[in-house]
Amino acid sequence: MPIYDGAEKTTTVIIGTGLSGLAVASELRRHGVASILVEGLDAAGGSPAPLTASLPRCDAGDAGSRQERNEILRHLRNYAASHHLDIRNQTFAVQLDRIAPGTTGGSVHQWAVHTAEGVLFADHIVLTRCGQSQLRRMLSELGMTVGQNFAAAMRAVGIYLVGVGELVAPTPKDVLRQAKVVGQAIAAKVHPDRVPSILTGSFAALPSPA
Numbered sequence: 001m002p003i004y005d006g007a008e009k010t011t012t013v014i015i016g017t018g019l020s021g022l023a024v025a026s027e028l029r030r031h032g033v034a035s036i037l038v039e040g041l042d043a044a045g046g047s048p049a050p051l052t053a054s055l056p057r058c059d060a061g062d063a064g065s066r067q068e069r070n071e072i073l074r075h076l077r078n079y080a081a082s083h084h085l086d087i088r089n090q091t092f093a094v095q096l097d098r099i100a101p102g103t104t105g106g107s108v109h110q111w112a113v114h115t116a117e118g119v120l121f122a123d124h125i126v127l128t129r130c131g132q133s134q135l136r137r138m139l140s141e142l143g144m145t146v147g148q149n150f151a152a153a154m155r156a157v158g159i160y161l162v163g164v165g166e167l168v169a170p171t172p173k174d175v176l177r178q179a180k181v182v183g184q185a186i187a188a189k190v191h192p193d194r195v196p197s198i199l200t201g202s203f204a205a206l207p208s209p210a
Helices: 019-030 063-082 132-141 150-156 172-190
Strands: 007-015 035-041 086-098 111-115 118-127 159-161
Touching (some): 007 086, 007 172, 019 035, 019 172, 063 172, 132 150
Parallel strands (some): 007 035, 007 118, 118 159
Antiparallel strands (some): 086 111
């Protein structure tokens, strides 16, 4: 990734290196969009991150659902390894700051993601580990008030949600669908001339049906 005054620049920072994060990163990679995955959001500066430790996982359910999740996760990990996705399993985001256009040397990056290893400048942030109360608090700290549709409010400032913010933990297939939608939405902003508004086809990291 490019460096600016000791900070790295990327298109998207994905918070969460599990199934949701890998799914989004794989979809972005398919569209030629760079991303960095960090382990989680640790606003208190400790580990494990208090904002994420108690949240339900998408693999909750019966044995069949867990087997499906493990199979999908295996494909995603293989895709990540073969395409050299930038995954930082030991790195936590400790602070998110909105930044003014031009701050990062002429770019229009919207966000500075602070970690113990340095700062990541990005246009978009994808959250895969966060609860409703944390999301609302985050919006409040950004000076925004919102009703029920906080997901739309966050998209307006360049934050996307995959697998989080819902009262019921999503299934693995739900996560893949969300990741595909988010990946395409970000890619359409990065490459508006290359990504149509509606795309079809199998998910990037999964084999096509026979």
